[in-house]
Amino acid sequence: MSKPLSFYRSYFLSKTMFLRRRNGTDSSKTRVADPNIEKDGADNDDKKKDQYKMPQRRNYGSKKWSCWDNCCWFIGFICSIWWFCLFLYNTMPDSIPQFVTMAITGPLPDPPGVKLRKEGLTANHPVVLVPGVVTGGLELWEGRHCAEGLLGKRLWGGSFGEFYKRPLCWLEHISLDNDTGFDPPGIRVRPVTGLVAADYFATGYFVWAVVIANLAHIGYEEKSLYMAAYDWRLSFQNTEIRDQSLTRIKSNIELLVATHGGKKVVVLPHSMGVQYFLHFMKWVETPAPRGGGGGPDWCAKHIKAIMNIGAPFLGSPKSIALHFSIEVRDIAALRAQAPGLLDKDVLGLQTFKHLMRMFRTWDATFSMIPKGGETIWGGLDWSPETETVNNSAKKGTDNSTRNTGGNGNICDTKGVNYGRLISFSKDWAETHSSKIERVDFKHVAKGDKLTNSSNCDIWLEYHEMGNRAIKAVADHKVYTAGSILDLLHYVAPKLMARGASHFSYGIADDLDDPKYDQYKYWSNPLETKLPNAPDMEIYSLYGVGLPTERGYIYKVAPPSDCSIPFQIDTSVDGDSEDSCLKGGVFSGDGDETVPIISAGFMCAKGWRGKTRFNPSGIRTYNREYKHAPPANLLEGRGTQSGSHVDLLGNFALIEDVLRVAAGATGEDIGGDRVYSDIFKCGHFCRHFGMSVKFEKTGFEVLENVLVSILCVVLKKEHKEMTSH
């Protein structure tokens, strides 16, 4: 600081010096010129005056506020004030903001950890956290030239570090090899280990942090908590083959049990971690060459309870849209609002294609494709949710009118066929199946190549389809959970061949069939038996009361050379304002990502009591958490949220988790706690219309915007690279 100041001073000094010198010379001049004064007095006077005035003007004229000076002044002023405030803020004792918050909102409820500590709960069973898809951090261990100097930096999660500057490089590193499903040669991206792996996804966006903090309140610490971090891009078995992740989890659980005097662990899997842990349980009891060799009672010995949070046991329809056209509701809506932004061919962005290519290399995403086919997800004309449409819709209306004070954003399920996961045009979504003529697409030959598809920068299997094939796909009109697989097999054969070797989506008729020993069935709860552990407990904890994507209306995108040929038809809305159909997406009840069928069915019926999927009669509990938006901004993402990730900050859920970790059983915490109709089963389960608020968390919107900006930059860099 002193340097610029002195610079400034010298600048001024030199200026005044200069002036003085000027004055000096001027006066000498006048002295010399004295004899001439009489000759042309007035003229000379004028000159003299000018001579004096000139420096004067310079002197004071320069001090007039020019625009530039004004700007500088202004910026300086703001900065000073800002720094001053910052300084004040930093010197302020930490209790003041809390005090202010208290003054505004009234006393905050104690976080569950503090509350339960007062009750006398202490750490008892060690806790294992299993993060889900996307939320786990990934770091770079070996990279291409463009990622030099980023070794050990986070590629995913955290602040996304340096990578936002080099998006193409990032895409290259985060994608897997399309054939093997492993890292491309020369690149090693590995999961971050430890609790830091998934406590925060991005700065300030908590995932597990709140749970960890509350566990710490009742005495947990690093030695009794274990984050089972794994590479969520790989298929489950590949995490073992490449990183020995399953072996590590096994060894760590054994260590936890050993160091805690034989107390069994409580496992908290979230989202895809649920399936991952199912896979693990099967793996660990399978004999050594293919499995972990823990013996048939490993789970019984080591696991007290599995508390599945936001569990997509049976998949999530979101993954279909992602696989099919890399869209979800929010992105589709964004695309509708600013049609040019995301896929402008003018700029040559092709964001979607980049993302799609990346996404399709991730095997793990196959695990989220709806499982159980039409039996679970509904056929052409029925679905578990709409069995008694009229009845429940009315009930729902009543409920929500009361709840929301009359301005009902009620989702009207009338005429909605949830079973039709994808329909081409609204008409086909609504007409009865007997009136739909479906054209079989499977035999339509592909290869009628699009023009110039070789020019496309980004390789996609869509480019190998022809116009006829695309048309055939659209002509089939309606797809259910069963036929969606055929569709995916058709549009992306290689991809699905890779996926099908790791995951299966059916329902087993005979679970003792030896083929079910193969690992591809292990993560599907409908094709595996639970381990023999009668003392174990399985919880399904999930949010309800949020609109969750359940089905889509597609259209064929306007043909262009290299684009994705299908798009969600965002122009389609339901007849009434409160229809479940909005922007081309059918919504059902759930936690914004996972519909309740997927989250609740296994615990409500599939495993309830002694069933063929649960031969040892492991007790199951459904715990639902009704979504309530945060009351004010100070609550952040809400303490009663039911949304898929924010659920991890839900106080009621955390309290349940803490109680179980401290030793309570399912009965102690109150058994089932259900708001939805998951138990009222007609054919399977059904569900009534619920109050729906179409609200997006600020984060999601921000994320989308960021993605789009990122893509602009990305393309530019790409252009530069290709031009070289």
Added chain:
Amino acid sequence: MASVLRFRKLCYVESAVKCTSVGYESFEIDEKLDEKEEDVLSANNFALEINKKRKQPKRQPKEWRCLDSCCWIIGYLCTTWWLLLFCYHCLPVTLLRVPELPGPGVRLKREGLTALHPVVLVPGIVTGGLELWEGRPCADGLFRKRLWGGGSFTQIFKRPLCLLEHLSLHYETGLDPQGIRVRAVPGLVGADYFAPGYFVWAVLIENLAKIGYEGKNLHMAAYDWRLSFQNTEIRDHALTRLKSKIELMYISNGYKKVVAVPHSMGVIYFLHFLKWVETPPPMGGGGGPGWCAKHIKAVMNIGPAFLGVPKAVSNLFSAEGKDVSYIRAMAPGVFDSEIFGLQTFERVMRMARTWDSIVSLLPKGGEVIWGNMDRSPEEGHVCDFSKKSHSKTSLTTNNVNNSDVNRGFLVKDLANYGRIISFGKPASVLHSSKLPTADSKEFSRTSTSENFNNFSCGEAWTEYDEMSRQSIQNVAADKAYTTTTLLDLLRFVAPKMMRRAEAHFSHGIAENLDDPKYNHYKYWSNPLETKLSDAPDMEIYCMYGVGIPTERSYVYKLSPNSRCKSIPYQIDNSVHGEDGSCLKGGVYFADGDESVPVLSAGFMCAKGWRGRTRFNPSGIATYIREYRHKPPTSLMEGRGIESGSHVDIMGNFALIEDIMRVAAGATGDEIGGDQIHSDIIKMSERINLGL
């Protein structure tokens, strides 16, 4: 934004108002100036007016006032800065990258080396990160934030007392105080960087990654370095976790043995672990007698503090080191000015004395290893401070007046390294027969007589506060202490601390290693009181830097102020030896890596374990790898690629290459066996230790 604008407008109006009230003349002048055609004034008049104007520039409405100027400057600077920043970010990333020195990793990869043996890193004292899990109200909002190491130390500056409270342990138990839980940061991030930009393990990790290491075959054995070693197991199960981790890596990497790389105090921690793991369950890990042979290929000790470091002595005795005492000498008021009530030293000392681990670093082996009053193994070591040219010149100028006669033939005052603490220079130089003897009996006498101090200081901070003035002076009366009597001294000045810590550490030499008492864990971290495990295929490396003057013994004085809660002793930094002597600023220097003297680092590998000895019954092969210190040649090198200093050696390319070769499967002979620059062999010969 709008309010700011309004505020600015207000400012303007205000200044205008001021001007109308105060500056009539100036206004008139303005008018005059503006109306050109009217005034036909003489030059003198003009000059006068200009002078006038200069005299009262503040009254001008458009004048730069001081505040405005400041704002202008700040704005200007900010704008420029942003502009530059913007330009910087616009530049392609590749253009700006500092060309990195190709590390050994790249070269060895080209040679075809790949990851083979899993690697376990064991960090040393101070470098490991600590995070908060439960704290007092003053530490609100720091949950799972680093209190120590890693990221920023900003929190320490923000609430220093709070942090000191949290980092201290309980004085009696040596564990956390009630209501506070501070734990080690796990994982590689635990100790890769100590502070931003100050690498510890990062360079090594980076190079290992080049040849294919990653999370599954690279593990950082983070532990809470403040605790005694057995307490890390009792509180955190750190040893059990390390055992399980090593077993897991052994299995999941195709039954390849592990290469352990401990650093500094981690060396004796790992020694403790090796003994612990083979001991049966209640006290040990129950791995069975063949565990080490089965799981460990090599232990590559970096900067090993096998036999302790003299630095720990000064740290415990007066919370000082060489550098601290220099600073104190230069700016006497900073640290202990009473005006601020800072008492930095006292607080730091109070904290450091609760850490058991520092006691583990006290010199081990007593007079046999470290020398007695009159002789020490390092005798005749010639100090060369030439690298620090400025200090040398200052020394010579000091010495001009008293030693310009025949300097070469003067008997240099021999460095009596054996006297690890001497009070006053005479005590450090005189022959032992002329010194009053210090024996433990004397201590016990004084301590029993005056246990209660007559002047009350309120709450006792350090145990010095419980000593009487008389006994403080007794301790100092022209005496010198060797490593053996030093322990008595410490037991006298800090009885509680030593009682606590000596339940966990021992500093002697075993006469008979088969004595059953050596099964107790307090002997496990002392290489002179344990046998190495039965693992003939294992290799032990001692890798350390040489060529840097290292603290070896101290000259103390009584500190001048005698108020409460102060430390009564100080390093006497006014004492300098003659030119060429090893005494400087009250500290005797010997060869080493700035923290650990060669003797401590190399003796075990050079003699104690070499061949089949009673400490090494199975004949584990030992190798000494010394790295001569070379200061960085250019700024580009950062902290140097050939550094030999205690922590910077982790960035030494030669050392990294050795580690990588061993990790990739080479044996000690293949990387060149011993590599010795110092006199360690000669020193070891002088040590009379029955093997």
